[in-house]
Amino acid sequence: MAGAWVCGGYWYVHFYPAEKALILKGPWPFAHDIFMETKEHLFFITAILAFLLPVATRERLHSNAAARKLVLSVAALIVITGLAVEGAGAVINHGAKIALRPTDSTGVRQ
Numbered sequence: 212m213a214g215a216w217v218c219g220g221y222w223y224v225h226f227y228p229a230e231k232a233l234i235l236k237g238p239w240p241f242a243h244d245i246f247m248e249t250k251e252h253l254f255f256i257t258a259i260l261a262f263l264l265p266v267a268t269r270e271r272l273h274s275n276a277a278a279r280k281l282v283l284s285v286a287a288l289i290v291i292t293g294l295a296v297e298g299a300g301a302v303i304n305h306g307a308k309i310a311l312r313p314t315d316s317t318g319v320r321q
Contacts, residue, residue: 231247239306239310242305246306249295267282
């Protein structure tokens with residue numbers, strides 16, 4: 212997770228500004244305004260949960276029902292937020308693709 216955090220941060224700082232400008236000028240500016248902003252926050256939550264998981268698993272899970280429930284809940288939240296981040300990324304990618312589509316003489320995208 213730490214590696215994903217570092218690689219994602221590098222990509223965001225070095226490559227996303229050009230895509231952001233494209234998306235904001237294209238027909239789907241909400242791809243950045245809503246989905247990228249949400250993705251940024253969900254990514255931090257997912258990272259924090261992933262760093263919490265090893266701490267939660269230090270308990271004796273086989274004999275501690277509360278610790279088992281905590282570990283299962285944290286793992287489920289990591290999966291759910293991970294899927295949400297991936298889905299938001301798909302919408303952002305589509306927003307960039309639509310912005311790159313050519314327009315005809317009237318300005319309508321083909």
